[in-house]
Amino acid sequence: MNAVFPTPDTADSQRLLSPAELEAALRDIGARRYHNLHPFHRLLHDGKLSKDQVRAWALNRYYYQAMIPVKDAAVLARMTDASLRRIWRQRIVDHDGDHEGDGGIERWLKLAEGVGFDRDYVLSTRGILSATKFSVEAYVHFVTEKTLLEAIASSLTEMFSPTIISERVAGMLKNYDFITKETLAYFDKRLTQAPRDADFALDYVKQHATTPELQRKAMAALTFKCNVLWTQLDALYFAYVSPGMVPPDAWQPGEGLVNEASPARVGGNRKMAAGDRPRLPRGVRLRNDETRGKWVLLAPERTFDLDDNAVAVLKLVDGARSVADIADELGKTYAAEPRAIEADILVMLDGLAEKRVLER
């Protein structure tokens, strides 16, 4: 979606924008770069992730939540005006609460517990991806090192969060049987806190970005922050969706959970990942049924008709090739982007695994 006033190009960026034009330019940055557009969020909200992939999100996002008050304390420390500090300090109270057991961080811990985590494991931050930590810490460094205007402008992603939060809560409640309203209670409060915070920050930026250069800096700060959010999802996608490369020491499915079955059972339930090497179980064969002119999967006492796409994939399923390898091969044959078809292949293979005619 293009806003009426797109981000100015170099020629335009010499000109001082009116406050309304600046707001439109900031909104346009969100329309193009906010993390609602990231493929990981699409999968999360549409119910396309396994429970373990949702857990990976909850665990990593905890680090963001836990560091937000550290970030806000750094912003506060730069404010020489008591009336500004009085307003900004509310953000720290929102996340830390007024007493033990209260506040946003606590509610995020409840969310993590709701998907099965042991609270102490989450608090330890042991399994969090290094890339998540780097992104979040870059945000803290940014507000410490840049001007106060840039620090405040970098929080403006919150202008866009109510929409994604509503979409996320509705999508997750509808699509995952292990998600309850109580688990997602964190987001209830954000729906009022975020607009309040964003309105204040936007007014501040519109009032204080009084030269073309300051306006450019405010826009750059918001762009930077969109990237802080985006790279966290890139890291999750890479480790837990495709190619499924979990770095050493990062959380592995089965770790840090309460009352969960043995890792073997968790592994048995989990969805296929790009690094898995699927194979047909004993007794299941791919056959060309010549009388019907169809390829089928023959299992003991059962036959499954296959469409052309499934046949193309299953011809490459040999227990040696990974899902990513299969996507690469098909990408060559069909001149398609392998990572795009990989997602479709994973859904198809999960369907067959559920019917027990495919295994990892």
Ligand SMILES: O=C(O)c1cc(C(=O)O)c2c(n1)C(=O)C(=O)c1cc(C(=O)O)[nH]c1-2
């Ligand atoms: O759920 C979301 O998508 C989302 C996005 C953002 C954001 O846009 O930065 C924040 C939050 N949630 C959030 O819960 C939160 O406390 C928060 C603080 C800030 C900030 O930059 O100070 N952003 C966000």
